[in-house]
Amino acid sequence: MSPHDALRPLFDDAQVRPDLLRQRSPLRWGAHPPGVIPLTAAEPDFPGPPVVTDAVLAAVADGYFPYAAPAECGALREAFSDVAEARYGIAAHPGRVVPAPGTAAAIWGVVRLLCGEGDECVLLDPVDLLFGQAIDAAGARKVYCPVDKSTGRLDPDRLASLITSRTALICMCNPHNPLGTVFGETTLRAVAEIAGRHRIPVLSDEVWNEIVYPPGKHLSMASLDTEYGRRVYTVTGLSKTFALPGLRMGFVIAPTVREAAALRLTFQRLGATYSMTPFTQAGALAALRHGWPWRDAFLEHLQEIRDYCVDRLNAIPGMSCGRPDGTYVLFPDVSSTGLSSRAMGAYLLSRARVAVVAGTPEWFGPAAEGNIRISYATSRAVMAEALDRIAQAVEELVAGGPAAFQATGAQR
Incomplete structure (x- = not known):
């Protein structure tokens, strides 16, 4: 067994x-x-996972509920960077990993970092509401790129036609919510090349990356052996993989250590810096190591x-x-x-x-x-x-x- x-x-x-x-x-x-x-x-x-419950209970057993300092996320960044390399093919230095209080907060942080009033953001249509909410909050304009609802196909040429001088971000969702499409390498390379050609960063929401059914396989855009991978912000988390939405644990893999530092500053300005409590971190570590x-x-x-x-x-x-x-x-x-x-x-x-x-x-x-x-x-x-x-x-x-x-x- x-x-x-x-x-x-x-x-x-x-x-x-x-x-x-x-x-x-x-x-x-x-x-x-x-x-x-x-x-x-x-x-x-x-x-x-029971191992997560056990870890959270152990973390609160002494009755103390202190503030969490950002520096205390070091072990968590290291554990996630190991998972990102082993499971997603992203060789991410822990310094590029930015923990966030959930993937929704992670999306908001990346959009706020990269977009402002009057910018345009390309997003898929249909797609989950979180992208549009974050774009609206940043004062940017949503530009919809259709995805074929019957086949799940994204036409890169159509996406390229939507790029203008005001485009600040391309938003991807892979696997796709709500269609369930897992985009293949050809599509991902095409999107990465479009973004690179126009020097536009990509926000790749991959929170569903572990819920892919055989023989399907998820491929992270940031893992592609292309120069354009340096402009990809990968967002994922624990909510879908381990049934832990209330733990509020998400991650961003920034393109560089410098851009990760800028994202941490954005989270600080959004008031999300101290949101990863010690027991949240304990549960997340248990999931990443043993779940x-x-x-x-x-x-x-x-x-x-x-x-x-x-x-x-x-x-x-x-x-x-x-x-x-x-x-x-x-x-x-x-x-x-x-x-x-x-x-x-x-x-x-x-x-x-x-x-x-x-x-x-x-x-x-x-x-x-x-x-x-x-x-x-x-x-x-x-x-x-x-x-x-x-x-x-x-x-x-x-x-x-x-x-x-x-x-x-x-x-x-």
Whole structure:
């Protein structure tokens, strides 16, 4: 028996406890009344690695909760730089590693460092809302580069056509949320060459880099043997890999030690310098050093649930869903039902008592219309019940037409 086989029971149906999750998960289970199944926030319903829990408990056992000094992150930077080289092919000196209180904060910090009022930032469409929020906060302008929703293909020539004299940053998301695309070497090299030719830095959000299903393989843009890799800021973290979103632990690998120092100063100005508490650092170190067998078992579970969900969704009239290469979110197309993304979200909540994320511009950009996002990092039993409800509701909708929708009182 392999080490991760022994951990498979940690992902049994009994491990998902809705009553407890309603208390502990305010963005997912706690956001809805009992009886609603939430498939919303990309947050696993399972406890994280036991080694992390043990490390955090040991760190707080003496009852002291002191401030954390930035210098105390030295061991964490070294541990992550080892992981970055061994697993991602990025030979990052610890001085280039900048810990951050979560990947969202990391994205905000990089955008604030590189962009200002009147600048333009190219981002993918659709893509997770964090990029747009950070760009707006910096006073810059969003420039959308479409990604084909059915194939996940990014056209580098289209991206190149969007570059102007005001372009300050290109934002990538790989693996891609919400499409689940894992961009290959050809695409990544093309984007890196475009950025290098115009001397534009790239923010590469790779927080999903460990949630990639065989035979797929993630490739970090900064690992490419190209001169343009020197302009890539790689963002990742522990939230998706180890089910630790509340630990608030992210990392940026800056292109150089000098640029890492500038980023630390930006975090200081944003008030995020002292946010990595001693027990957060202890938990992060435990995950980076000892959490990989847990991750392997988690990925096996996720692949089984992915395949089950995709097959079920594609059997529902009016719905179509691709099989993602990475992440644990699905982005099914619901446009054939005749409902908008927002209306379908309202309909499923009202009729099926299942909460999903509507593909609206504020969540995923203009191109997300016609889709909904579903997070499946939960048990087989939860997904089976949710999909039973969705199938019945959508079949009623397709069979009954507008009258079936209007009967729910939901708004188009």
